[in-house]
Amino acid sequence: QVQLVESGGGLVQPGGSLRLSCAASRIIFSIYAMEWYRQAPGKQRELVADITSGGSTNYADSVKGRFTISRDNAKNTVYLQIDSLKPEDTAVYYCHADPRGRNYYGTIYTRAYWGQGTQVTVSA
Numbered sequence: 001q002v003q004l005v006e007s008g009g010g011l012v013q014p015g016g017s018l019r020l021s022c023a024a025s026r027i028i029f030s031i032y033a034m035e036w037y038r039q040a041p042g043k044q045r046e047l048v049a050d051i052t053s054g055g056s057t058n059y060a061d062s063v064k065g066r067f068t069i070s071r072d073n074a075k076n077t078v079y080l081q082i083d084s085l086k087p088e089d090t091a092v093y094y095c096h097a098d099p100r101g102r103n104y105y106g107t108i109y110t111r112a113y114w115g116q117g118t119q120v121t122v123s124a
Helices: none
Strands: 003-007 010-012 018-025 033-039 046-051 057-059 067-072 077-082 091-098 102-104 107-109 118-122
Touching: 003 091, 018 033, 018 091, 018 118, 033 067, 033 077, 046 067, 046 077, 057 067
Parallel strands: 010 118
Antiparallel strands: 003 018, 018 077, 033 046, 033 091, 046 057, 067 077, 091 118, 102 107
């Protein structure tokens, strides 16, 4: 069974930093684009950052310059470094693995997976 396990969330003061991790198991991690979403209370889930299988990154405008996504294929792990935290960053952060239709040795991978989420709370 595929598992995505997030960790690293917590309570932090404004201006602080956190590093979230998402460890994947039972997928061919290197072929998946990895994405971080967040969902604040009463709001829709939003994409904040993604990294392709080739290592290209994209960020939501609201987090550019403060969030950094990276991946370690040897450890099947994706990271989200969050700096200069603001109260509006408070949310549950979810990891999402999406193969984006990758053709890998003749097999097309389309199924995506979600982690269970990790809470980030920014408060003085």
